[in-house]
Amino acid sequence: MLICPELPFNQLYKRALSVxxxxxxxxxxxxxxxxxxxxxxxxxxxxGILIVGLCAILSIPTGRTWYIDIGIAWALQSFIGTLALAKYLEGKGFDE
Known part of the structure; x- marks a missing residue:
């Protein structure tokens, strides 16, 4: 549910969401x-970066701040996962 569906911001929101x-x-x-x-x-x-941006876009018109919390948690998880995968591809174990 959008806060102000009559604003021209609604069209920009829909286009950004589509992109x-x-x-x-x-x-x-x-x-x-x-x-x-x-x-x-x-x-x-x-x-992961796109999901964080999507959460930010969803939080603006709906007014729900828990989308931002989800985005922050996703960013932290994505960063740690990327580091783990890079270390795995480098050939080192996870215990080093």
Whole structure:
């Protein structure tokens, strides 16, 4: 439910949401069809950034701040996951 559906901001919101969803679809395609593992890791990191942006976009018109909390948690998880995958690809164990 939008706070003020009659504002011209509503059209901008819908377009931004559409662009983010399209970028997320491109990222999902690249994750599945990526030529190498490092390409997939970079795409997973970009996917996490897009999810954080999507949470921020969803929080503005709805007025619900818990979307921001979800975005912060997702950003932390994405960062730690990217570091773990990069270390795994480097060939080191997780205990070093």
């Amino acid at each position: 983010f969803m399209l970028c997320i679809l491109f990222c999902l395609y690249r994750i599945l069809r990526g030529p190498t593992a490092p390409d997939r890791i970079v795409t997973i990191d970009i996917f």
